[in-house]
Amino acid sequence: MTSRAKHPVSEIISIHKGGTTRGIYSVCSSNEYVLEAAFAQAREDGSFLLVEATCNQVNQYGGYTGMVPRTFAEFMGRLAGKSGFPLDRLILGGDHLGPTVWRGEPAEAAMEKARVLVKEYAEAGFTKIHLDASPSCAGDPVPLPDETVAARSADLCQVAEAFRRPGIDPVYVVGTEVPVPGGVQDQDEGLHITEPAEAETTINNARQAFKRLHLDEAWERVVALVVQPGVEFGNDFVIDYDREKAGALARTIESYDGMTLEAHSTDYQKKDNLRQMVEDNFSILKVGPWLTFAFREAVQALSAIEKELVLSAGRNTLSGIEEVLEQEMLTDPGYWQKYYPGTPEQQFLQRKYSFSDRVRYYWQRPPVEAALEGLFSNLGEKGIPLSLLSQFLPCQYESVRQGVLSKNPKELARDKIRDVLRIYSYACN
Numbered sequence: 001m002t003s004r005a006k007h008p009v010s011e012i013i014s015i016h017k018g019g020t021t022r023g024i025y026s027v028c029s030s031n032e033y034v035l036e037a038a039f040a041q042a043r044e045d046g047s048f049l050l051v052e053a054t055c056n057q058v059n060q061y062g063g064y065t066g067m068v069p070r071t072f073a074e075f076m077g078r079l080a081g082k083s084g085f086p087l088d089r090l091i092l093g094g095d096h097l098g099p100t101v102w103r104g105e106p107a108e109a110a111m112e113k114a115r116v117l118v119k120e121y122a123e124a125g126f127t128k129i130h131l132d133a134s135p136s137c138a139g140d141p142v143p144l145p146d147e148t149v150a151a152r153s154a155d156l157c158q159v160a161e162a163f164r165r166p167g168i169d170p171v172y173v174v175g176t177e178v179p180v181p182g183g184v185q186d187q188d189e190g191l192h193i194t195e196p197a198e199a200e201t202t203i204n205n206a207r208q209a210f211k212r213l214h215l216d217e218a219w220e221r222v223v224a225l226v227v228q229p230g231v232e233f234g235n236d237f238v239i240d241y242d243r244e245k246a247g248a249l250a251r252t253i254e255s256y257d258g259m260t261l262e263a264h265s266t267d268y269q270k271k272d273n274l275r276q277m278v279e280d281n282f283s284i285l286k287v288g289p290w291l292t293f294a295f296r297e298a299v300q301a302l303s304a305i306e307k308e309l310v311l312s313a314g315r316n317t318l319s320g321i322e323e324v325l326e327q328e329m330l331t332d333p334g335y336w337q338k339y340y341p342g343t344p345e346q347q348f349l350q351r352k353y354s355f356s357d358r359v360r361y362y363w364q365r366p367p368v369e370a371a372l373e374g375l376f377s378n379l380g381e382k383g384i385p386l387s388l389l390s391q392f393l394p395c396q397y398e399s400v401r402q403g404v405l406s407k408n409p410k411e412l413a414r415d416k417i418r419d420v421l422r423i424y425s426y427a428c429n
Contacts, residue, residue, distance in 0.1 A: 007127060007128075007168050007223070008024075010258065012024050012283065014258070016260065024048065024284055025284075025427070026285065027049070027291065029360075030075075031295060033295050033417065034292060035076070037415070037417035038417075039085040041421040045425050050093055050128065051090070051091070051093065052095045053065075053069070053072050055096050055117060055132075056101060060113075060120050064361065072124070073092055094128070094130060095132075097129055098131065098152070099152075103136065104138055106137060107138070110137045111137075111155065114156060118159045122164045122165070127169075128170065128173070129172050130172075132226075133151075133156060147209075149205075150174075150209035154210045173223065173262055174225060175206075177264065199225060200252060202225060203256065223258060224283075225253065225259060227261050229249065229277065230245055230246050231265060231277075233268045234355065235339075235340065235355060237355075243277075254281065261282045262286070263277060263285055267289050274424065274427035278427050290420050291420055291421070293355065294417045295363075296360075298416035299375070301392040301393050303321050303375060305388045305392050309388070319371045319374035319375035319378055321368070321371040324367050325368055325371075329351050336359075339356055339358055375409070386400070389412075395416075395419060
């Protein structure tokens with residue numbers, strides 16, 4: 001390794017391996033309210049903030065956010081400045097960087113686009129890179145042999161090394177246990193917890209592939225292996241962490257210096273389960289849908305307050321936020337339809353309340369943004385009585401009564417998101 005300063009993620013892993021329980025959570029969201037809440041939580045904790053974008057979310061063609069890596073990094077910089085958060089404590093990560101988006105194309109065509117993807121992430125200053133070449137492309141065997149996955153991942157690492165920004169050397173994550181998009185559908189499906197032998201094979205193949213491309217120094221900066229520790233969620237259930245079942249996997253990583261385990265799909269886990277996961281060497285915890293789920297809960301609670309206030313005054317100037325969201329989801333069902341099975345009545349409930357939270361893809365639609373601003377404006381003008389706050393947002397009511405939170409509706413929504421972030425802060429710190 002070079003004599004340069006360690007990457008913050010490497011430092012956290014070193015502390016954990018030294019015997020002090022320590023981890024870091026990764027905020028996987030582009031929702032502005034979620035990100036502002038995350039900045040506020042990290043500022044209060046005095047911690048680093050890790051925010052990751054996925055290859056579907058942000059890529060050279062814009063992804064579903066419409067942002068390329070450079071514009072996402074600029075967006076994060078603006079939010080950090082607005083939030084008063086030091087830029088040197090913000091870590092940007094790229095998740096599942098590889099051919100996933102183009103897996104319907106022949107391998108070389110998909111990999112060439114993946115190289116451009118990684119290049120643009122590296123040039124934009126992302127310093128935690130998950131190299132994921134696991135998807136089978138057109139003409140590939142299914143599943144893809146681990147040796148091929150390793151070779152393609154090393155190929156992508158070579159690109160990242162060539163185009164990284166001067167400064168902190170990037171760190172890398174290998175392996176994949178991609179959660180079922182939108183969560184599993186059936187609680188009885190069961191989950192395959194990564195076997196220790198599978199983890200070791202993935203690490204050893206990746207190390208050999210890096211060595212073949214003379215990436216020995218970069219291999220020293222591989223900080224984590226993505227695994228399946230046996231946690232998942234569906235539309236209305238959660239599969240909880242069981243440390244006894246995951247114990248053998250958790251112990252496997254202890255023999256690898258500088259490496260930890262990364263757990264995806266940790267949303268909705270119990271507070272103590274998340275703490276146990278960090279104790280058990282799952283030092284990087286991903287969280288995404290739970291944060292926008294909390295935001296949706298806050299918006300619906302504020303909408304209920306709005307209805308009480310506006311209608312009791314004999315007026316009909318409601319924002320209609322819930323109706324606008326429903327209309328947008330019905331007009332463009334592509335983001336939820338295949339994830340919400342059942343009757344029309346069941347789908348209606350899932351669109352509003354599912355843990356999978358497919359509504360998160362609709363908050364940036366112009367009609368939704370306009371309705372949301374209408375909601376906040378109505379409540380800002382009226383003021384929110386404490387009694388209604390107690391009825392619909394009881395935790396935020398307590399904070400208002402303690403004098404640590406204002407009744408500003410946007411602040412109430414951000415604090416509802418922070419209810420989740422406080423759990424991850426406890427687990428990691």
